[in-house]
Amino acid sequence: MISQLVSSVGVVIAGVFFCALYYWLSDRLLQLIFPVRDGDVRTASLNLNRRASVRPWLFLGPALLLLAVYLVYPVVATFILSFYDRSGTTYVGAANYLWAVNDAQFRQAIFNNVLWLAVVPAACTFLGLVIAVMTDRIWWGNIAKSLIFMPMAISFVGASVIWKFVYEYRGGKEAQIGLLNAIVQFFGGDPQVWISMPFWNNFFLMAILIWIQTGFAMVILSAALRGIPEETVEAAVIDGANGWQIFWKIMVPQIWGTIAVVWTTITILVLKVFDIVLTMTNGQWNTMVLANLMFDWMFRGGGDSGRSAVIALVIMAAVTPIMIWNIRQASNQGGGR
Amino acid sequence: MTALASLRRIGLPRLVVHLSVLLICLLWLVPTFGILVTSFREPQQIASSGWWTALTGSSQTMAVRLADGVAARQDGTNYVISGSVFEAGQGGKVQAFGTKVTAPSDYKASEPADLGEGETLTINEDGSYTYTKNAPFEAGRGKRVYLTVGTPPAFTTQNYETVLTSQGIGQAFVNSLTVAIPSTIIPILIAAFAAYALSWMEFPGRALILAMVVGLMVVPLQMSLIPLLKMYNEVGALFGVPSRSYAGVWLAHSAFGMPLAIYLLRNYIAGLPKEIIESARVDGASDFEIFLKIVLPLSFPALASFSIFQFLWTWNDLLVAMVFLGTGKDQLVLTGALNALLGSQGGKWEILTASAFITILVPIAVFFALQRYLVRGLLTGSVKGG
Numbered sequence: 018m019i020s021q022l023v024s025s026v027g028v029v030i031a032g033v034f035f036c037a038l039y040y041w042l043s044d045r046l047l048q049l050i051f052p053v054r055d056g057d058v059r060t061a062s063l064n065l066n067r068r069a070s071v072r073p074w075l076f077l078g079p080a081l082l083l084l085a086v087y088l089v090y091p092v093v094a095t096f097i098l099s100f101y102d103r104s105g106t107t108y109v110g111a112a113n114y115l116w117a118v119n120d121a122q123f124r125q126a127i128f129n130n131v132l133w134l135a136v137v138p139a140a141c142t143f144l145g146l147v148i149a150v151m152t153d154r155i156w157w158g159n160i161a162k163s164l165i166f167m168p169m170a171i172s173f174v175g176a177s178v179i180w181k182f183v184y185e186y187r188g189g190k191e192a193q194i195g196l197l198n199a200i201v202q203f204f205g206g207d208p209q210v211w212i213s214m215p216f217w218n219n220f221f222l223m224a225i226l227i228w229i230q231t232g233f234a235m236v237i238l239s240a241a242l243r244g245i246p247e248e249t250v251e252a253a254v255i256d257g258a259n260g261w262q263i264f265w266k267i268m269v270p271q272i273w274g275t276i277a278v279v280w281t282t283i284t285i286l287v288l289k290v291f292d293i294v295l296t297m298t299n300g301q302w303n304t305m306v307l308a309n310l311m312f313d314w315m316f317r318g319g320g321d322s323g324r325s326a327v328i329a330l331v332i333m334a335a336v337t338p339i340m341i342w343n344i345r346q347a348s349n350q351g352g353g354r
Numbered sequence: 355m356t357a358l359a360s361l362r363r364i365g366l367p368r369l370v371v372h373l374s375v376l377l378i379c380l381l382w383l384v385p386t387f388g389i390l391v392t393s394f395r396e397p398q399q400i401a402s403s404g405w406w407t408a409l410t411g412s413s414q415t416m417a418v419r420l421a422d423g424v425a426a427r428q429d430g431t432n433y434v435i436s437g438s439v440f441e442a443g444q445g446g447k448v449q450a451f452g453t454k455v456t457a458p459s460d461y462k463a464s465e466p467a468d469l470g471e472g473e474t475l476t477i478n479e480d481g482s483y484t485y486t487k488n489a490p491f492e493a494g495r496g497k498r499v500y501l502t503v504g505t506p507p508a509f510t511t512q513n514y515e516t517v518l519t520s521q522g523i524g525q526a527f528v529n530s531l532t533v534a535i536p537s538t539i540i541p542i543l544i545a546a547f548a549a550y551a552l553s554w555m556e557f558p559g560r561a562l563i564l565a566m567v568v569g570l571m572v573v574p575l576q577m578s579l580i581p582l583l584k585m586y587n588e589v590g591a592l593f594g595v596p597s598r599s600y601a602g603v604w605l606a607h608s609a610f611g612m613p614l615a616i617y618l619l620r621n622y623i624a625g626l627p628k629e630i631i632e633s634a635r636v637d638g639a640s641d642f643e644i645f646l647k648i649v650l651p652l653s654f655p656a657l658a659s660f661s662i663f664q665f666l667w668t669w670n671d672l673l674v675a676m677v678f679l680g681t682g683k684d685q686l687v688l689t690g691a692l693n694a695l696l697g698s699q700g701g702k703w704e705i706l707t708a709s710a711f712i713t714i715l716v717p718i719a720v721f722f723a724l725q726r727y728l729v730r731g732l733l734t735g736s737v738k739g740g
Contacts, residue, residue, distance in 0.1 A: 021528055033540070036544060039643065070557060072551075076551035076554070077551045080547070080612055081548070087579060087612075088573055095580055112506065151371050152375055154371050155372055164383055167386075170720065171670070171717065172669070172672070172688075172714065175670075175692065175710050178707070179388070180385060181696070184388055192402060192403055192404065196385070228385070233603075236503070287574050289575065307576075315583070325579075336574055
């Protein structure tokens with residue numbers, strides 16, 4: 018065990034050392050290839066220019082290589098694989114896409130993903146906004162924020178165990194040890210097996226992600242709320258607006274941009290949700306979502322790369338509009354620097 | 355005064371706000387607190403009562419037989435049987451008792467209960483009893499009574515010992531560290547050099563690369579898995595090395611974190627004062643020196659932000675580890691081990707809660723220690739990005 022940790026730290030040191038060595042050596046090499054000597058002014062300035070045009074690519078090289086191998090190439094390869102059979106050797110045209118359209122489980126996953134998309138980003142943003150406004154008005158607000166933000170540090174698997182325990186059901190006359198069932202029983206209801214209740218169980222899984230992500234929405238919206246110019250609210254107060262009107266008509270419109278960012282960020286996260294469904298139900302009882310179906314097909318019966326590529330592409334297609342929007346926003350800003 | 359301060363003067367009554375926030379905080383904390391408490395309880399208690407009763411102790415109903423009638427001694431006109439309902443060494447506190455299974459807690463402990471037919475039974479809290487009758491007892495089997503016995507709150511660290519040693523969580527903890535540490539540190543240097551080039555060097559295609567980085571930030575991991583798995587298998591077969599290894603995971607994590615790293619660092623480095631960098635250039639410093647001696651030290655807050663993100667993400671990741679790491683003892687990470695336990699130890703909450711708590715301990719410590727940088731990173735990553 019200890020030797021494993023030592024080797025891990027060794028890898029860090031070696032990794033950092035070799036990275037640094039690469040940048041240093043490549044810079045040296047550049048200076049050797051394009052020397053700048055006294056005397057020949059024309060060659061010197063030419064070589065300086067040459068260095069300046071090569072150096073950015075030396076700096077960018079390793080990063081671009083990683084991005085190309087691990088992100089750009091796979092996107093293209095996945096697209097191509099979606100037209101091939103399960104082992105990726107025989108071209109099958111649109112067969113995988115036709116399979117997807119006709120597969121009941123795939124349609125179930127699409128339906129559930131849409132459900133998740135409709136509920137989770139909206140719930141997180143709304144709760145985050147409400148909590149941000151409330152915690153800004155009390156003296157212990159920062160402590161409250163910390164506590165609500167904390168689940169962000171917890172892994173999805175850990176959060177699933179936490180909530181599985183809340184949803185725990187005990188049959189027969191045994192005492193209910195799950196908090197939710199105990200509360201239901203306290204108010205005179207009958208304990209339920211929450212995670213195998215068709216349709217509604219999706220919402221019990223969503224609650225976990227909402228629990229994790231509300232803190233994120235709260236932190237960002239809180240910062241945006243603090244950035245609202247005070248004059249706008251003062252003017253509204255003078256005009257006789259009440260708190261409710263000020264909130265909805267003065268403050269919210271000014272932070273629409275931030276709300277959109279929070280909403281889209283959580284939307285992307287929801288599209289990729291995997292761990293929660295895997296650990297809570299593994300897609301049983303009609304809770305399958307795309308990411309889990311994709312993972313399932315990657316290994317089911319030795320793996321079917323064609324079908325799982327199609328499912329991955331559906332997730333990618335859903336992300337694409339947000340991606341384009343992000344790139345536009347970023348390049349509008351980048352031009353300003 | 356801020357806009358919020360102005361709103362404060364006219365809004366809802368303060369008390370409502372305090373109470374609502376308190377309620378929300380409780381709602382957010384209670385589930386985690388539940389597994390913390392449970393992880394320190396004894397398996398039997400976990401199964402028989404809710405964790406919220408842990409501090410008050412739990413009570414359970416049990417049936418015992420009093421001593422046989424032949425053991426009775428005469429006391430004036432009465433016949434008395436006495437003894438203890440507990441066996442030697444058995445602890446607990448009798449809270450109530452009864453003589454019928456349908457009403458096992460009819461009578462309070464320590465108070466004499468009139469059972470009719472001239473019989474009186476007193477059971478004390480410590481389990482000692484006196485059973486009196488104004489006529490001789492019949493010989494034969496002793497009387498059956500039902501007891502409500504309270505067990506005092508008992509906590510144990512046994513669950514942690516069990517999971518750390520026999521359930522392999524200790525090894526998984528080390529494996530998680532083995533994955534997370536290099537995956538956090540190696541990408542930083544690579545991303546920082548790239549971010550510097552994208553901020554302070556002029557070259558054709560810079561805007562295009564920036565746009566690509568922003569785009570790649572949201573590409574779902576699912577798009578990468580299949581081709582990379584094939585690639586790893588081929589590389590493994592080609593060089594005769596295992597296709598699932600730590601090296602593969604380190605590289606994968608470094609690459610998947612790269613777009614965010616470049617974006618965060620680029621935002622920060624581009625915002626450094628122009629004068630510092632230009633005056634260094636005038637003094638004849640090369641880009642390499644400027645980066646190492648000026649930009650890198652100044653970028654510490656951004657580097658810290660990214661490291662925290664990357665550490666939390668690699669520590670908490672399940673998908674990448676499941677695909678690119680083996681499931682053997684020396685490669686299973688904490689999240690994977692916890693997922694496996696959910697399958698194999700389904701109802702054993704003492705094992706699940708203790709394991710879960712070990713899993714979330716490190717990220718929570720990081721979170722509370724470095725929250726400042728985390729928030730700053732989130733704000734540059736999101737607010738500016740929109």
